Amino acid sequence: MGQDAGTEHRLDVDLCVIGGGSGGLSVAAGAVQMGARVVLVEGHKMGGDCLNYGCVPSKALIAAGKHAHAFETGGPFGVGVADPNVDFGAAKDHVDRVIAGIEPHDSVERFERLGVTVIQDYGSFVSKSELRAGNAIIKARRFVIATGSSPFVPPIPGLEDVPYFTNETIFDLRDRPEHLIIIGGGPIGMELAQAHRRLGCGVTVIEGDKALGKDDPELAAIVLENIRAEGVEVIEGAQAEKISGTDGAITVQTGDGKQFKGSHLLMAVGRKPNVDRLNLETAGVEPAKGGVKVDDSLKTTNKRIYAIGDVAGGLQFTHVANYHAGVIIRSALFGLPSQAKTDHIPWATYTDPELAQVGLTEAQARKEHGDKLEVVRFDYGENDRARAELKTRGLVKVMVVKGRPVGASIAGAQAGELIQIWALAIANKLKMGAVAAMVSPYPTLGEVNKRVAGAYFTPRLFDNIWVKRFVRFVQRF
Numbered sequence: 001m002g003q004d005a006g007t008e009h010r011l012d013v014d015l016c017v018i019g020g021g022s023g024g025l026s027v028a029a030g031a032v033q034m035g036a037r038v039v040l041v042e043g044h045k046m047g048g049d050c051l052n053y054g055c056v057p058s059k060a061l062i063a064a065g066k067h068a069h070a071f072e073t074g075g076p077f078g079v080g081v082a083d084p085n086v087d088f089g090a091a092k093d094h095v096d097r098v099i100a101g102i103e104p105h106d107s108v109e110r111f112e113r114l115g116v117t118v119i120q121d122y123g124s125f126v127s128k129s130e131l132r133a134g135n136a137i138i139k140a141r142r143f144v145i146a147t148g149s150s151p152f153v154p155p156i157p158g159l160e161d162v163p164y165f166t167n168e169t170i171f172d173l174r175d176r177p178e179h180l181i182i183i184g185g186g187p188i189g190m191e192l193a194q195a196h197r198r199l200g201c202g203v204t205v206i207e208g209d210k211a212l213g214k215d216d217p218e219l220a221a222i223v224l225e226n227i228r229a230e231g232v233e234v235i236e237g238a239q240a241e242k243i244s245g246t247d248g249a250i251t252v253q254t255g256d257g258k259q260f261k262g263s264h265l266l267m268a269v270g271r272k273p274n275v276d277r278l279n280l281e282t283a284g285v286e287p288a289k290g291g292v293k294v295d296d297s298l299k300t301t302n303k304r305i306y307a308i309g310d311v312a313g314g315l316q317f318t319h320v321a322n323y324h325a326g327v328i329i330r331s332a333l334f335g336l337p338s339q340a341k342t343d344h345i346p347w348a349t350y351t352d353p354e355l356a357q358v359g360l361t362e363a364q365a366r367k368e369h370g371d372k373l374e375v376v377r378f379d380y381g382e383n384d385r386a387r388a389e390l391k392t393r394g395l396v397k398v399m400v401v402k403g404r405p406v407g408a409s410i411a412g413a414q415a416g417e418l419i420q421i422w423a424l425a426i427a428n429k430l431k432m433g434a435v436a437a438m439v440s441p442y443p444t445l446g447e448v449n450k451r452v453a454g455a456y457f458t459p460r461l462f463d464n465i466w467v468k469r470f471v472r473f474v475q476r477f
């Protein structure tokens with residue numbers, strides 16, 4: 001059990017990690033196994049957002065939705081179409097079982113077995129080098145703030161009187177919503193919109209700006225086209241300005257005076273950092289708009305205190321929190337210089353089709369590299385496996401500068417898997433030739449990556465007068 005009871009006691013350790021989510025658990029596990037004395041402080045559920053209210057339940061629900069969708073889309077393959085007969089509560093059982101299966105890996109018991117002292121309470125700084133959590137005062141050589149983020153709920157008039165869900169409560173809903181209104185068309189909104197639609201709910205997404213607006217608009221359009229074709233109503237450029245109603249009958253009014261009616265409401269309009277309980281001022285840690293102010297090495301304004309993951313105010317993904325953990329272990333435990341970079345960080349949105357990005361988008365690359373930028377493209381329609389699977393709607397774009405990829409964007413089946421080769425190439429500064437030299441097994445979707453690399457060399461080889469002259473010259477002998 002965690003040490004959360006008894007009279008006040010003091011602990012003196014090398015590293016105190018505040019928050020047992022993706023970032024905090026990675027730091028604690030890594031540091032203790034390298035010989036550091038580590039305290040981990042978690043105020044709520046071990047595993048944080050990703051395991052309990054984020055990545056894991058959303059991907060489990062998406063998987064349930066995929067199975068339902070398959071019942072309705074077999075026609076072109078000669079397979080009869082049938083009512084998926086969805087048991088919404090049973091789909092939630094699947095979600096719960098997936099979480100339960102992963103839980104032991106993130107549990108207090110596992111971390112204590114590794115040698116971490118786990119305190120199950122919220123932490124609050126009492127000085128620049130001490131934290132109080134429950135009855136413990138922890139003095140540590142280094143602290144890591146890994147407190148994550150929570151759903152941001154904007155003060156929209158009327159919302160305070162209307163029942164609504166966030167990502168922290170929607171996965172507990174066991175009765176199928178008749179019509180779910182989602183405010184916010186970011187990754188949370190769009191992933192959950194499609195999953196709910198496939199599980200038999202009516203769904204309306206109200207987005208103030210552009211849905212999936214952080215991605216390349218040409219690729220986001222491919223995803224949105226399919227989501228709309230499946231029956232999700234996606235309203236863009238429509239800020240939710242007034243909300244009214246009661247359980248089962250909710251109305252959202254947008255800026256242009258239009259009204260949208262539904263039975264349930266999900267707020268998915270972004271995140272706010274979890275800093276309220278930390279008493280940052282006492283610790284000499286300056287806050288910033290997205291969370292805590294950090295330098296390139298993830299140190300806060302108090303050089304003994306680091307901040308990682310969602311609370312560090314940059315990209316908000318589990319793999320970023322894990323990456324940050326590695327960066328600060330190098331610095332805090334080995335005293336080595338260590339910097340967090342973002343240019344090689346991929347992300348994927350697990351809609352169908354998926355949407356994935358690493359490095360610069362076309363617009364960002366054009367701004368940064370101007371005329372030096374070449375953009376190569378390859379359409380899924382040219383891929384034989386995509387044809388066989390009827391998944392031909394998709395596009396790969398690679399942004400190339402002086403023979404090296406600086407960004408890649410993919411919309412299409414398995415984009416989250418296919419982006420990985422570009423993440424590897426960009427992280428290791430490989431040239432396009434490295435991807436072109438790879439032999440892909442036929443027929444795989446992965447061939448799109450080799451083909452897009454080939455598209456980079458095609459004009460250089462086939463439209464090159466010197467190549468043609470050389471070949472003709474060699475042929476004479």
Ligand SMILES: Cc1cc2nc3c(=O)[nH]c(=O)nc-3n(C[C@H](O)[C@H](O)[C@H](O)COP(=O)(O)OP(=O)(O)OC[C@H]3O[C@@H](n4cnc5c(N)ncnc54)[C@H](O)[C@@H]3O)c2cc1C
Pocket residue numbers: 018019020021022023024041042043044045046047048049050051053054055056058121122123124146147148149167188274277278308309310311316317318319320321350
């Ligand atoms: C619906 C949804 C789907 C998502 N899907 C994906 C996905 O598919 N892929 C992906 O990469 N990312 C996804 N994310 C984002 C991902 O969940 C976060 O980026 C990730 O969880 C951040 O990890 P973290 O360690 O920074 O914070 P968290 O995982 O939130 O952990 C922070 C922990 O700190 C604890 N805490 C807070 N304050 C204190 C305190 N004062 N004292 C002690 N403990 C404290 C909290 O209880 C929490 O357990 C998703 C998010 C959501 C909401």
Ligand SMILES: NC(=O)c1ccc[n+]([C@@H]2O[C@H](COP(=O)([O-])OP(=O)(O)OC[C@H]3O[C@@H](n4cnc5c(N)ncnc54)[C@H](O)[C@@H]3O)[C@@H](O)[C@H]2O)c1
Pocket residue numbers: 154156183184185186187188189191206207208209210211212213214238239240241268269270271315316317347348349350
């Ligand atoms: N697959 C993944 O990796 C994944 C999945 C889900 C979430 N996440 C992470 O969680 C973060 C948060 O996701 P999110 O979707 O909540 O945030 P987001 O900031 O990406 O999107 C929120 C959207 O809500 C809109 N909005 C804000 N106020 C509004 C209003 N009043 N009316 C209508 N629209 C409004 C914004 O224009 C924006 O498009 C993401 O940025 C991502 O880092 C990742």
